[in-house]
Amino acid sequence: MLPLVNGSSSTLDPLAPELLMDLHVKYIQALDTKKNDLEYWLTEHLRVNGIYWGITALQILGHPEALDQEQIVEYLVKCQHENGGFGGHIDHDTHILSTLSAVQVLITYDRLDAINVDKVVDYVVSLQNEDGSFSGDSWGETDTRFIFCAINCLSLLKRLDDKRLDLPKTIDYIVRCRNFDGGFGSSPGGESHAAQVYVCVGTLTILNALHHIDADQLGWWLSERQLKNGGLNGRPEKLEDVCYSWWVLSSLSMMRRVHWIDAPKLTLFILEAQDTETGGIADRPGNLPDVFHTNFGIAGLSLLGYPGLVAVDPVYCMPRHVIQRIGLDKH
Numbered sequence: 001m002l003p004l005v006n007g008s009s010s011t012l013d014p015l016a017p018e019l020l021m022d023l024h025v026k027y028i029q030a031l032d033t034k035k036n037d038l039e040y041w042l043t044e045h046l047r048v049n050g051i052y053w054g055i056t057a058l059q060i061l062g063h064p065e066a067l068d069q070e071q072i073v074e075y076l077v078k079c080q081h082e083n084g085g086f087g088g089h090i091d092h093d094t095h096i097l098s099t100l101s102a103v104q105v106l107i108t109y110d111r112l113d114a115i116n117v118d119k120v121v122d123y124v125v126s127l128q129n130e131d132g133s134f135s136g137d138s139w140g141e142t143d144t145r146f147i148f149c150a151i152n153c154l155s156l157l158k159r160l161d162d163k164r165l166d167l168p169k170t171i172d173y174i175v176r177c178r179n180f181d182g183g184f185g186s187s188p189g190g191e192s193h194a195a196q197v198y199v200c201v202g203t204l205t206i207l208n209a210l211h212h213i214d215a216d217q218l219g220w221w222l223s224e225r226q227l228k229n230g231g232l233n234g235r236p237e238k239l240e241d242v243c244y245s246w247w248v249l250s251s252l253s254m255m256r257r258v259h260w261i262d263a264p265k266l267t268l269f270i271l272e273a274q275d276t277e278t279g280g281i282a283d284r285p286g287n288l289p290d291v292f293h294t295n296f297g298i299a300g301l302s303l304l305g306y307p308g309l310v311a312v313d314p315v316y317c318m319p320r321h322v323i324q325r326i327g328l329d330k331h
């Protein structure tokens with residue numbers, strides 16, 4: 001029995017479905033063969049992100065060999081531009097989202113030697129704005145997601161000491177995105193949203209500035225995200241979605257409050273969102289699976305201690321052994 005903050009408790013039903021590990025491996029392996037599907041081409045701009053989601057899920061499932069590492073490294077090298085950033089696919093414009101994904105994959109594979117790291121750092125540093133925030137690309141849109149991607153990327157590359165950065169201003173900016181309910185939005189005054197909470201708490205964790213949050217208040221807001229069916233939503237009055245298993249649990253994990261969620265109920269919700277025919281996990285039971293929800297569902301189960309899964313790091317969403325290997329483990 002798990003003690004819960006609201007006083008209730010539950011256990012995982014022994015008749016609950018199991019995690020279909022082998023089927024999920026096959027689902028991820030098949031993704032690059034679906035070139036006759038419209039979705040394959042519609043998501044071209046997300047190819048580098050998709051590789052990160054796919055290889056991370058495979059790592060957590062304990063099957064890092066299931067995709068061809070050399071082929072992926074060769075492909076990523078072709079996505080790096082002269083300005084140092086990475087596009088979402090070959091010849092696509094650079095963006096901080098795809099740049100972080102490329103760096104995460106190359107670090108997981110221990111293959112940073114394949115790219116020009118100094119140029120990646122130049123690119124990321126160039127995106128910092130006067131107010132401490134970061135833009136997503138040269139067009140200038142800013143969002144707390146992009147701040148996290150930049151700080152995460154520089155942290156993985158061990159380049160947060162770059163003299164061109166103003167990190168106290170970045171911390172100030174994140175603190176300005178904090179709301180009366182303890183949550184965080186995409187910009188100052190923006191509505192609290194669980195995914196924005198993850199990126200803000202993640203940024204503060206990496207920058208050793210977690211003392212700026214009220215962990216009890218935010219922990220309460222996050223635990224309120226759990227609905228009767230066990231799933232989590234991203235904000236009040238919204239539908240549950242498997243990916244919030246990651247955004248909410250990882251934030252609670254950074255604040256050491258994962259036990260504030262009813263783990264057996266959430267586990268069951270994620271398992272019921274599996275596609276038992278094709279493999280893969282959907283946003284909620286009954287919907288079609290995709291690699292994004294497959295990764296964040298499996299990563300969420302890893303944080304919940306689901307048996308047989310490799311431990312995931314709650315800050316970087318990469319295997320904990322990789323984060324330990326590069327000396328960044330804080331948990």
Ligand code: GRG
Pocket residue numbers: 097145148149152195196199233234235238239241243315316317
């Ligand atoms: C995982 C290491 C790592 C990095 C990723 C890009 C990023 C950093 C995080 C994304 C955070 C984010 C804002 C995700 C959005 C998730 C989501 C389901 C948004 C949907 O928003 P709405 O308004 O959905 O469509 P709701 O659920 O509020 O109705």
Ligand code: ZN
Pocket residue numbers: 241242243244283293
């Ligand atoms: Zn989702």
